[in-house]
Amino acid sequence: MPPPDLELSTYHTDDLSDNEIQNVAATHVLPEMAVGRSIYGCADLTVEQYEEKALEVDRDDIPERHTTVTGWPTGNADDKAAHRDIAIDLASAASLKLFPSEMKRR
């Protein structure tokens, strides 16, 4: 589901090895998380898969490889149901990559 500002934070992982993807998670994602929460892996989606849902993918590289997904439906009474609908399709299309071990924010 998208965050309240409807700007979903993701990272481009093209051409990265599994170890490099874990480094991105450890360097840029984990420090932003609340203490006690964990990363178990990542869900891979292509830009086309987002665009098929009429979402926009903007690689801003702040920090490097950071990419924002926008264009979530807004302004209608059933926006939340539309977000859930899109989230189901994205989850279904994603391929899950589990890391060898849990990364816990301490």
Next chain:
Amino acid sequence: MIAASQLQLSREGVLTLRDSHGLSPEAFRLWERIKDLRRYWAEGISVGRVAAIGIANLNVARSETSWANWDGYGARPIDTGAYEMAKRFLCTLPTMTPTPAIGVDPDGEVSMDWTFSRTKLLSISVGATGRVSYAARIGVDKVRGTEWIVDAVPTAVLDVLSRVMRA
């Protein structure tokens, strides 16, 4: 003759019995076996169990999301009103309903998911005003909508859940 088809899942997901038209001793014995089966099912899922487990899971979710930015991406804390509405929702689910997976959305609403497979699932959000936003997959059908909790789970949501369970 009594057929297994006389055991039916009602629209609300509750196991019901249709009347028997059999008159023979065999039909009577079979009818008693079917009633035993229903009793066995009902005893396995006591009244209120879905609500009790659901509320316990809801409380765990609340303990993990009760402060701003709990996900590191600007999430709002769980909304107190949404928490209360989610409790009401759980308490009025039919007793034979499977317990949903419970979480909190980044906007502070409570999420509940019944996932049986990629093509057989219902995902809902419960908001502080009683708004229930839902999306479901029932085979090739995609269903979504918005309903409101007045006193109990909205009938339209129960209908979708029942369809998902039977798909």
